[in-house]
Each structure stands twice: as structure tokens, then as C-alpha cells.
Amino acid sequence: MFDDLPDDVPRLETLRTWHAMWVARIDAKLAQARQREAEQARAAAAREAERPAWLLDYGLNRDREPAAVHVGDCRMAGGRSKGIDADTARQALAGGVRACTLCRPDTELGMLEQ
Known part of the structure; x- marks a missing residue:
């Protein structure tokens, strides 16, 4: 061979x-x-x-009010995001902060958008 x-x-x-x-x-x-x-x-x-499970995205305005809530791995979350826990995410959504339309954190958290 x-x-x-x-x-x-x-x-x-x-x-x-x-x-x-x-x-x-x-x-x-x-x-x-x-x-x-x-x-x-x-x-x-x-x-x-x-990586946080939830993100709170802040706006560009001077007051830096929360603009949206995201799931932790959402691509739409900007550089002005801060990691938060699930309870804080629920409180923000209940307080009128909009849910990201791409990652739908309100659905993930078991909440209905108001």
C-alpha cells in the first residue's frame, strides 16, 4: 500500500x-x-x-425623559439606554412610556399596551 x-x-x-x-x-x-x-x-x-433583561431608552431632549422600554437584546435600543429590572419596566409601561414596536416588551412582560 x-x-x-x-x-x-x-x-x-x-x-x-x-x-x-x-x-x-x-x-x-x-x-x-x-x-x-x-x-x-x-x-x-x-x-x-x-446584558440586562430590559432597557429604558431615553430621549434626546434636555430633560432626558424615558422614551421607550425595550427587551434587553433589542436592536432598536439606542446608546442612551439603561438596564432595568422587570418591575421597573412594568412601572414605566404603566406610567405611559411607550413599548418598542419591534421587540414588544409589553407582550414579553404579560401586559397589554394602554
Whole structure:
């Protein structure tokens, strides 16, 4: 099956050494890649844990009144958002702050929009 290999011991040992070096290099690179993927997974999990469940988005006006309530991962939430808990989100919605029409936090919280 492997008739293309040489027959003498010195050349076979040379080939074995050469391939052992390559296997060692591949193993080292594989270990680095696995470590990098594990670190990325840990970082993603940490970011996910830090993400609030609900967001209160503030308007551009000088008073910075709340403008909308969002689910924590809503793409429509702007940079002026602040993480809040579910009770605060319910109070804001009950107090007249509008629910985002994309993520529908009022539905997620089991409330009907007033």
C-alpha cells in the first residue's frame, strides 16, 4: 500500500522524525486554537450575563425623559439606554412610556399596551 516509502532505515527514520515534528507543530497550533475558542466562549458568556433583561431608552431632549422600554437584546435600543429590572419596566409601561414596536416588551412582560 505504501510502496513509495524508502526501504532503508536511515531514510525511514528521517521521514518519521520529519512527520513527528509536523505532528508536534499541528498539536501546538490545535491547542492554541482550542484555548482561543474557549476564551471567546467565556467572554461571550460573560457579555451575555452582563446584558440586562430590559432597557429604558431615553430621549434626546434636555430633560432626558424615558422614551421607550425595550427587551434587553433589542436592536432598536439606542446608546442612551439603561438596564432595568422587570418591575421597573412594568412601572414605566404603566406610567405611559411607550413599548418598542419591534421587540414588544409589553407582550414579553404579560401586559397589554394602554
